[in-house]
Amino acid sequence: MSLKVGVIGTGMIGQDHIRRLTQVLSGVEVVAVNDIAMDRAESAAPAGAKVFETPQELINDENVDAIVICSWGPAHEEQLLACIAAGKPVFCEKPLVTSAESAIRVMEAEVAYGKRLVQVGFMRRFDADYRRLKTVLDSGALGAPLMYKSVHRNASVPEGLYTSDMPLNDTLVHDADISRWLLDDEITGVEVRVPRRSTRGNDLRDPVMVMLHMSSGVIVDVEISVNVAYGYDIRGELSCETGIAALPNRPATVITDQFGIRQAIPEDWRERFIEAYDQEFREWIAAASAGTATGPTTWDGYTSTLVADAALRAVDSGKLEKIEMIEKPALYSAVEKIAAE
Amino acid sequence: MSLKVGVIGTGMIGQDHIRRLTQVLSGVEVVAVNDIAMDRAESAAPAGAKVFETPQELINDENVDAIVICSWGPAHEEQLLACIAAGKPVFCEKPLVTSAESAIRVMEAEVAYGKRLVQVGFMRRFDADYRRLKTVLDSGALGAPLMYKSVHRNASVPEGLYTSDMPLNDTLVHDADISRWLLDDEITGVEVRVPRRSTRGNDLRDPVMVMLHMSSGVIVDVEISVNVAYGYDIRGELSCETGIAALPNRPATVITDQFGIRQAIPEDWRERFIEAYDQEFREWIAAASAGTATGPTTWDGYTSTLVADAALRAVDSGKLEKIEMIEKPALYSAVEKIAAE
Amino acid sequence: MSLKVGVIGTGMIGQDHIRRLTQVLSGVEVVAVNDIAMDRAESAAPAGAKVFETPQELINDENVDAIVICSWGPAHEEQLLACIAAGKPVFCEKPLVTSAESAIRVMEAEVAYGKRLVQVGFMRRFDADYRRLKTVLDSGALGAPLMYKSVHRNASVPEGLYTSDMPLNDTLVHDADISRWLLDDEITGVEVRVPRRSTRGNDLRDPVMVMLHMSSGVIVDVEISVNVAYGYDIRGELSCETGIAALPNRPATVITDQFGIRQAIPEDWRERFIEAYDQEFREWIAAASAGTATGPTTWDGYTSTLVADAALRAVDSGKLEKIEMIEKPALYSAVEKIAAE
Amino acid sequence: MSLKVGVIGTGMIGQDHIRRLTQVLSGVEVVAVNDIAMDRAESAAPAGAKVFETPQELINDENVDAIVICSWGPAHEEQLLACIAAGKPVFCEKPLVTSAESAIRVMEAEVAYGKRLVQVGFMRRFDADYRRLKTVLDSGALGAPLMYKSVHRNASVPEGLYTSDMPLNDTLVHDADISRWLLDDEITGVEVRVPRRSTRGNDLRDPVMVMLHMSSGVIVDVEISVNVAYGYDIRGELSCETGIAALPNRPATVITDQFGIRQAIPEDWRERFIEAYDQEFREWIAAASAGTATGPTTWDGYTSTLVADAALRAVDSGKLEKIEMIEKPALYSAVEKIAAE
Ligand SMILES: [Mg+2]
Ligand SMILES: [Mg+2]
Ligand SMILES: [Mg+2]
Ligand SMILES: [Mg+2]
Numbered sequence A, B, C, D: 001m002s003l004k005v006g007v008i009g010t011g012m013i014g015q016d017h018i019r020r021l022t023q024v025l026s027g028v029e030v031v032a033v034n035d036i037a038m039d040r041a042e043s044a045a046p047a048g049a050k051v052f053e054t055p056q057e058l059i060n061d062e063n064v065d066a067i068v069i070c071s072w073g074p075a076h077e078e079q080l081l082a083c084i085a086a087g088k089p090v091f092c093e094k095p096l097v098t099s100a101e102s103a104i105r106v107m108e109a110e111v112a113y114g115k116r117l118v119q120v121g122f123m124r125r126f127d128a129d130y131r132r133l134k135t136v137l138d139s140g141a142l143g144a145p146l147m148y149k150s151v152h153r154n155a156s157v158p159e160g161l162y163t164s165d166m167p168l169n170d171t172l173v174h175d176a177d178i179s180r181w182l183l184d185d186e187i188t189g190v191e192v193r194v195p196r197r198s199t200r201g202n203d204l205r206d207p208v209m210v211m212l213h214m215s216s217g218v219i220v221d222v223e224i225s226v227n228v229a230y231g232y233d234i235r236g237e238l239s240c241e242t243g244i245a246a247l248p249n250r251p252a253t254v255i256t257d258q259f260g261i262r263q264a265i266p267e268d269w270r271e272r273f274i275e276a277y278d279q280e281f282r283e284w285i286a287a288a289s290a291g292t293a294t295g296p297t298t299w300d301g302y303t304s305t306l307v308a309d310a311a312l313r314a315v316d317s318g319k320l321e322k323i324e325m326i327e328k329p330a331l332y333s334a335v336e337k338i339a340a341e
Helices: A012-024 A037-046 A056-059 A073-086 A098-114 A128-139 A167-184 A269-289 A297-315 B014-022 B038-044 B055-060 B072-087 B099-115 B129-139 B165-181 B269-289 B298-317 C012-024 C038-044 C055-060 C073-086 C100-113 C128-139 C166-183 C271-288 C298-317 D012-022 D039-046 D057-059 D073-086 D102-113 D128-139 D164-181 D271-289 D298-317
Strands: A002-008 A028-035 A050-052 A066-069 A089-091 A117-121 A145-153 A187-193 A207-212 A219-225 A233-240 A244-246 A254-257 A260-263 B004-007 B028-034 B051-054 B066-071 B091-092 B118-120 B145-153 B187-192 B206-212 B221-226 B232-239 B244-246 B254-257 B260-263 C003-008 C028-034 C050-052 C066-069 C091-093 C117-121 C145-153 C189-194 C208-214 C218-226 C233-240 C243-246 C255-259 C261-262 D003-008 D028-034 D050-052 D066-069 D090-092 D117-121 D145-153 D186-194 D208-216 D219-225 D231-238 D244-246 D253-259 D262-263
Touching: A002 A012, A002 A056, A012 A028, A012 A037, A012 A066, A012 A269, A028 A056, A037 A050, A050 A056, A056 A073, A066 A145, A073 A089, A073 A098, A073 A117, A073 D219, A089 A269, A089 C050, A089 C145, A098 A297, A117 A297, A128 A167, A128 A244, A128 A269, A145 A167, A145 C218, A167 A187, A167 A207, A167 A219, A167 A233, A167 A297, A187 A297, A187 B221, A187 C117, A207 A297, A219 D298, A297 D298, B004 B014, B004 B055, B004 D090, B014 B028, B014 B038, B014 B269, B028 B055, B038 B051, B051 B055, B055 B072, B066 B072, B066 C091, B072 B091, B072 B099, B072 B118, B072 C100, B099 B298, B118 B298, B118 C128, B129 B165, B129 B232, B129 B244, B145 B165, B165 B187, B165 B206, B165 B221, B165 B232, B165 B298, B187 B298, B187 D057, B206 B298, B221 D145, B298 D208, C003 C012, C003 C055, C003 C271, C012 C038, C012 C066, C012 C271, C038 C050, C038 C271, C050 C055, C066 C073, C073 C100, C091 C271, C100 D012, C117 C298, C128 C166, C128 C233, C128 C243, C128 C271, C145 C166, C145 D128, C166 C189, C166 C208, C166 C218, C166 C233, C166 C298, C189 C298, C208 C298, C255 D219, C271 D219, D003 D012, D003 D057, D003 D271, D012 D028, D012 D039, D012 D050, D012 D066, D012 D090, D028 D039, D028 D186, D039 D050, D057 D073, D066 D073, D066 D164, D073 D090, D073 D102, D073 D117, D090 D271, D102 D145, D102 D298, D128 D164, D128 D244, D128 D271, D145 D164, D164 D208, D164 D219, D164 D231, D164 D298, D186 D298, D208 D298
Parallel strands: A002 A028, A002 A066, A028 A050, A066 A089, A089 A117, A145 A219, B004 B028, B004 B066, B028 B051, B066 B091, B091 B118, B145 B221, C003 C028, C003 C066, C028 C050, C066 C091, C091 C117, C145 C218, D003 D028, D003 D066, D028 D050, D066 D090, D090 D117, D145 D219
Antiparallel strands: A145 A233, A187 A207, A207 A219, A233 A244, A244 B254, A254 A260, A254 B244, A260 D262, B145 B232, B187 B206, B206 B221, B232 B244, B254 B260, B260 C261, C145 C233, C189 C208, C208 C218, C233 C243, C243 D253, C255 C261, C255 D244, D145 D231, D186 D208, D208 D219, D231 D244, D253 D262
């Protein structure tokens, strides 16, 4: 009675999800894989899994209950529409799609189907630290939220491959999505400021400061630095009317030695969010086994394309770039209980 | 190809392990249960599992690959011997057995079998914080360990049910076992001191201070307090030649409000060690699937009975109570790689 | 051989400085006082001190070596000019003066005198935490500074008396001055954003977010919240090229109880900065005894009027308000050694 | 109207106190000095101070209001008795005297005089962190104290000069005195345990563990390590009935870099307790100006000789060494208000 999953795209992230579905999680098995490179698909396929030549065949195979999409972004729309046409739950890695128009087409298909089928890969929502932070906020004990500081620091980025637009259209989506989720609020406009550049990034526009204006009036202040050298450092601090709530340090041995009283910080996102990825799929498996989806929605994927577009405009204009959205389909407004940790 | 497990004893802890094996972990299924109360066994049995009338029948059933023992302590020896006779891997909850003589009989059977089959339920060894602490120590960066402070505090204990001997024969085993494992060392003697009593425990001997003398000369200083009111607080601090290494605070939102800058602490052992229990069984499943056992050994269970006995003698004598052990069978001396987190 | 000091203005802050000069610090005595209310001056005067009817008489009295000005802002210019005319060192509480033009006149007089005589009351520069932070930055170990986050939170402000402009023309000066000093940099422009309002402040514009653009390109991001209920919370975090340096929590007993693991925070600025005030005067006494002044300069007072003016314009315009300064007199550019703590 | 002080002993600590009384504190001047080496006394004497050939002459000089004794221990008794005979307040550095009998003679003289004149140099009682800890305990919010953990770690000690008895008769007195003061309790017995030795101290008995048994039943558990390499680390943690109260980390910039999230620790006792020394003398000056003494008493000095003696016996015997005291003179039982910080 395990959920039978087909995985499309067997690059680094696809392989990691296959490992997770095969070795870590219960109630699931990988029965099918597909990749544009057949040999890569074959070497990634676990014992007993069938290798399909096309995504379409995999999606429509009657032995496949649900799909995990790890292909590149431009291929997502067609694959998502095929999953919805087949009525099969689908987990889609970021980015959901590569334009707002594309996201609208996927939403229209899902709304026409009448039930959620798509979960987008915003894994931070499944992180225990963020969930505890949200629990504190939602308790109301600190009053209404007024500001949120989000800090996103990478030790380094691949020189040449990582361009100056990527902090805004690739990295910022995590801070934007988690802000929307934490605050249960929508982004209405984006401003970007460019401080003194780090000499570690050569000509890279790094760091950047982003202000997200929320519909409630809350301002989210994001620091993105991608060359901090010392590690992967994700911080979040909510300023509320009667108190502050912040993400804690990560658990790490407290060492006292010639460098002081100290705790290590994670080296990269893998180390930081490994449990969040597991939990993300644990909840996806539960929903997909029931023929539907929970967690981040197609709407969330849609807004993330709008935020990235606005941020890129804002860096050029130096002004507040407003975000215009279509009306939110009722399908995405349903109150959803967050699964207990 | 899942490991087929039979569970003996379906009280609170047995039910929790059935949940874990059924809903949380992969590569395993519960196919058989037994309890002295048949109706409790029947209501605890997951779909498809067979309910056995006796432990012996469950252990010997050919559909059962491995056994989890959650019955009461006095029943363990017979059940363990039956598992070994059947050549089946077995996870046994604490206490392994209730006397040193009994532990020796189980060791003799396992040694005669020629391969480890028994894992004892010391779950702290699977906790990520303790493992990181051990990694720091084993790196050698801080020099040799000289002292270890272990703090074990419970919010409260059930009045009447929890007696004055229990901190020493029930609670102390965790601190003793984790000290032996962290330090890769053996306990040679035990001293107990009784400070001013807490009025919260009425006539209970609470708190107690225990000194464990290790064969290397390291002294382990244990504080056991079972009525601290504020939560479940487990601490460990290693004093080494050139530095200190300590367990960190548990991850918890940092709240700043009228009570200060603060982080919550766990309420009980369940909240504190839930991931450790999962990891404990994850590693047991891997070893049992290979027909053997890793983790805490029958020898570790044997020593824990000796430590508890010595502690009880020490509280009466007020002196250092030495521990005399049989020679350690080679089976339990093999170097064992700790599974990576 | 003590420094003989005359104090002008014997309101709350004047009385506190008289206490400090009389009871706490060595090498100084208060020999003269003046206030617009003679009876208040008389009751504030320590034993042996002469009460003067006018500031002018006090300043010119031959028994007075140096002056401390604690009168209200509009009276400062005339008193400062009189001190300079008399060639006497003077400590002047904030605000130095109430307009840029006024500040320029004081600078011209001091420059004409040819030697520094004026120290402005920016006490944060004397705080041990800020000094340690600057030492870390100046060591160069973390590379160049790129961003600075300054947080300024008050538990509450007097309703009615505290107006919406005061966070910008009264509170912000501390964050602005400490940023200039920490970064050894000048402010070139100011932006203000107004997030969702706290309901605790009724119609007060609270909180506000301010961005200070520095000539190096560093952006300083200031949160000012004046009704946070929980205490007085001053934070500062420098993002540098290869690391972060931040003000620590204030020393406070670590309590573990039903509210968690926690440390108290200061109630108000008095508790937070009491040692800084002492140190501020300790260094003033040393310089004044040598016939000159160190620490915050008339130029620093001048820039603070410009920053407050720009911030008030920015809240109205919603735009970056640039700051135009006169050329900096050489008198205020001299490298000055910070006294060791 | 300054207090006119004579300083006996102008070695390192005497010179430091002369600096403190001359340059840091108000209401005091050093008018006389004496040392067994006249040339050292002359070079240490501040401008205007008279150099005396003998302690007796200094003590009896009519221009000297109060005395600070920084000579070596064996000289203290005679000098203290001379001060008492002259009816002059005296601050005496540790050790008060070098035997219990000697301490009893000084107490008898002081009791005969009828008023306290002697303050002993236990500076920890003046440290803000310890005072806050005591305030928390005395508030009663955490219930009665049950155990106290005191940690005393030095980076290193001078090889050859520092002998194996010194942790017990020189270092331990600080932990013993602060425990008595914090707990408002008396020590009735001492046990010592010697863990594995640090190879950094060669043959030095280091570390040592000491248990102080208090008359209330509280057990104080002291770790003394004098070669920890990484710094000077003083810790204290009170276990009470409903919570824990502990000394905080020292204020230090929070740096995040390749060594983790970290705070420096003090290098030595000078850095750690510099403010405590200032406060110790601030309060001594106030009491001495009123012709008496507050703070640590001759009785406290007496008990510290008993504790050191018992600790040395305990290391040899391996047993609990009881402490027998004379009856406490009423002079030393008076309730004394701790001066507000
Ligand atoms: Mg993801
Ligand atoms: Mg267990
Ligand atoms: Mg000031
Ligand atoms: Mg002292």
